[in-house]
Amino acid sequence: MPFVRTAFVVAALTTSALASATVLVAQHRATDLTGNWTFAVVTENGTGTPAVVMKQQGDSLSGTYESSRMGALAFKGSVKDKAFTFVVNTSGGTALTFRGTIVDDDHVKGDVDFAGQGGATFTGERRR
Known part of the structure; x- marks a missing residue:
């Protein structure tokens, strides 16, 4: 026994x-953010819906942020656990800093800092 x-x-x-x-x-x-996303960036002047393409390699994040107002802009950032950050530098020299949380495989949310000149909130949904 x-x-x-x-x-x-x-x-x-x-x-x-x-x-x-x-x-x-x-x-x-x-936590893998690689893919095509649609964001809704809510400001006091309205809501923008940029297309965001992200590529995650380990804890590094890169991609493009494309809006009708700013065109396509490259970004770099990082991911740690369920949190991520990336910075979009506009052609006018303003740094838009996105700080977000991964809600689930297909949804993110967070805040945007407009280089200390205001801010916004955002949500994102992965496009399938």
Whole structure:
């Protein structure tokens, strides 16, 4: 009987370890922002809907932010756990700093700082 009990304990521990590893892998995948997004940037002057293309490699983030008002602008940023930041530099020299939270695989939200000259909120949805 001691062998059966030991085998049962080993099997239970192995199953628990595999389940934990699966959860960690799933959590890691949930933070991948790579893809095409539609943002809604809400300011006191109205709402803009830029197209955002993000590419995540590890904790590095890069991509393009394209709006009818500013055209297509490249950006760089970073991701840590469920938080991300990126900076869009406009042709006029203003830095728009986006600080967001990953809500789920297809939704983000956060705030935008217009180089200390005001701000906005944003939401984003991944385009499929």
